[in-house]
C-alpha cells in the first residue's frame with residue numbers, strides 16, 4: 001500500500017482516483033505546521049501540495065520513503081527541487097491544468113485595471129455615484145507587451161487580439177515563425193518597455209527573472225504604462241513599482257501574486273490605482289479539478305507502471321519512445337553492471353557511445369540508466385534515475401556522450417568505457433533482431449554473450465586444455481555452464497573466456513580456477529537485471 005499525504009487544499013473530486021485506488025491510502029490535512037510535516041513525512045511515499053506548503057530542504061531530508069512530490073499546479077518555486085533531486089525524489093506538476101484559468105484571470109485583471117472596476121464597485125456599494133472619478137481607458141488599439149510567451153502568455157496574447165490590441169512578445173524561445181503564426185511581433189524587453197501601454201508577465205520565478213521588472217526597466221517604459229502580474233511575486237520589484245506609482249509614471253498595476261505572500265509591500269494597498277487578488281489565478285472549479293486529476297494519475301502511473309509524464313527533474317520521454325527504449329534501458333543497466341564490476345573501482349571518467357539506430361533516439365533516459373547502474377555499485381540503493389546525474393557531478397566525475405554513425409556492423413550499438421588511472425574497461429552491446437540483448441565486446445575482444453544473471457569472466461594464456469580444465473572444475477562443483485565464449489587476439493597470446501552459469505559460484509571455486517597454470521584473472525559478474533534462463537528461456541526482443 002502506498003501512502004499519500006496532501007497538505008494543501010487540493011480538490012477532492014479531482015483526487016477521486018487516488019482515494020478509490022486499492023493500492024493507495026490518502027491522508028489529507030491542510031492544517032499541518034511545517035514542523036509536523038517534517039515529523040510525519042517519513043511515513044509517506046508521495047506528497048501532494050499547491051503553493052501554500054513550503055517543501056523545504058529540511059522536510060525533504062526527513063522524507064526517508066518519499067518517491068514523489070506532486071504540485072497540483074504549475075509553479076514549483078515552493079519546492080526545493082534541488083534537494084528533492086539529490087534525494088532521488090521525482091517532482092511532478094500539472095503544467096497545463098490551470099492555463100486557461102490563469103489566462104482568464106489575467107484578462108479579468110487587465111480589464112478591471114483599465115476600467116477601475118474594483119474601485120468603482122467599492123465606491124458604489126458605499127452609496128456614492130462617482131462617474132467622473134472612475135473614467136477608464138480602452139484596450140482597443142493599445143499595445144500589450146507579453147513577457148514570457150509560454151502556455152499562459154500565448155493564451156493571453158490570443159485573447160487580447162480579440163480586443164484589437166497590438167501584441168509584442170518577448171521570450172528567449174519565441175521564434176519569428178511562431179510570432180508571425182500567432183499574429184504578434186517578436187520584441188526585445190527594451191522594445192516592450194518603450195512601446196507598451198500594458199505589460200503582463202508570464203515567466204516562472206527563477207534566478208534570471210527575479211525583479212525582471214525593476215527600477216531600470218520601469219524607467220524605460222512609456223509614461224502611464226499599466227502592469228499586470230498574474231504569474232509570480234518577485235518578477236516585479238514591489239518597491240520599484242511603488243516608487244513609479246508614486247511618481248505617476250506607472251498609471252496602475254493589477255497584482256494577483258506578491259513577493260512575500262500573504263504579506264504585501266506596505267504602501268501598495270494604499271495606492272488607488274493598484275488592484276489586487278489573493279493569488280487566485282488558478283482558483284476555479286475547473287482548474288482545481290483538472291490539476292488534482294493530473295497529479296492523481298501521475299502518482300498512480302509512477303507507482304503502478306513506472307511511467308512519468310510531467311517530471312520537473314527527469315527527462316521527459318513520450319510513452320512511445322519509452323516503449324521503444326525499454327530493451328535498451330535493460331541493456332544499459334546490464335552493460336553498466338558488467339563495466340563497473342570489471343573495473344572494481346570508482347571510475348574517473350565515463351564515455352558512452354551510441355551508434356546505429358540509437359543515434360536517432362532520445363537517449364537521455366538510457367544515459368541516466370547507465371550512470372545509475374555504475375553508481376549503484378558503490379552508492380547502493382540511494383541512487384535512482386532522478387539523482388544519478390546529480391550524484392555523479394557531486395562526486396566530481398564527468399561523462400561524455402558520443403553519437404557515432406559507425407555501428408560496428410550492428411543495427412544498434414552502445415558502448416561504455418570506464419576509465420580509472422591507466423585502467424580502461426570497455427563493454428559493447430547490441431539488441432540483435434530475433435536474438436535479443438547481447439554483449440558483443442569486452443575490452444578489445446569481440447564476443448557474443450547473452451547478459452544472464454551469473455557470468456564468469458576469465459583472462460588467461462591461450463594454451464591447450466584451458467577450456468576443459470575450467471569446465472571440469474565447474475562440473476565438479478555442480479555448476480552448469482549455459483554458454484561459453486572465447487576470444488583471443490593471437491594464437492598462444494592473451495585470451496578471454498566469458499561463461500554464463502546457472503548459479504553463482506563460491507569463492508573457493510573461483511580460487512581453484514585462478515590457480516590453474518596460465519590463468520591471469522577471474523571475475524564473477526552478477527547482473528541484478530540479467531536474464532534468468534530458468535525463468536525466461538525464450539524471452540527475446
Ligand SMILES: NC(=O)c1ccc[n+]([C@@H]2O[C@H](COP(=O)([O-])OP(=O)(O)OC[C@H]3O[C@@H](n4cnc5c(N)ncnc54)[C@H](O)[C@@H]3O)[C@@H](O)[C@H]2O)c1
Nearest residue numbers: 074075102148149150151152171202203204230231281282
Ligand atoms: N496566479 C496563478 O495562480 C498562476 C496560475 C498558473 C500559473 N502561474 C504562473 O504563471 C507563470 C507562467 O506559467 P506557464 O504555464 O505559462 O509556464 P510556461 O512554462 O508554459 O511558460 C513560461 C515561459 O517563460 C519563458 N521565460 C523564461 N525565462 C524568461 C525570461 N527571462 N524572459 C522572458 N520569458 C522567459 C519560458 O521560455 C516559457 O516560454 C509561471 O510562473 C506559473 O507559476 C500562476
Ligand SMILES: O=C(O)[C@H](O)COP(=O)(O)O
Nearest residue numbers: 050051072073074075282
Ligand atoms: O503556479 C500555479 O499553478 C499557480 O500559482 C497556482 O497556485 P495554487 O495552486 O496555489 O493556487
